[in-house]
Amino acid sequence: MTFEVHAQGSVHVFDCFACAIHRMAPICEHCRVQILGQGVDVDGHWYCGAHCARAEGRVGIVDRV
Ligand SMILES: [Zn+2]
Structure with missing residues (x-):
């Protein structure tokens, strides 16, 4: 029951x-x-989320809930 995750050109195989x-x-x-x-x-x-982005000084990030 394995599955693959394809990310950034690599394939990762997991069983959970x-x-x-x-x-x-x-x-x-x-x-x-x-x-x-x-x-x-x-x-x-x-x-x-936006809260942590703003806490690190990033501007213009808004949560859309
Ligand atoms: Zn955070």
Whole structure:
């Protein structure tokens, strides 16, 4: 019951979603949580949401809820 995750030209094989998340999910550069949803990419820096992006001085980022 394995599955593949294709990302940035590489193929990663996992046997559970928890392992795939642990290995593949980006980490918020402010609060260090693993980003499981969309997250925010600002100039190559990843954040879990607009709040953390603003806390790191990024401007113009708005949560859409
Ligand atoms: Zn965060």
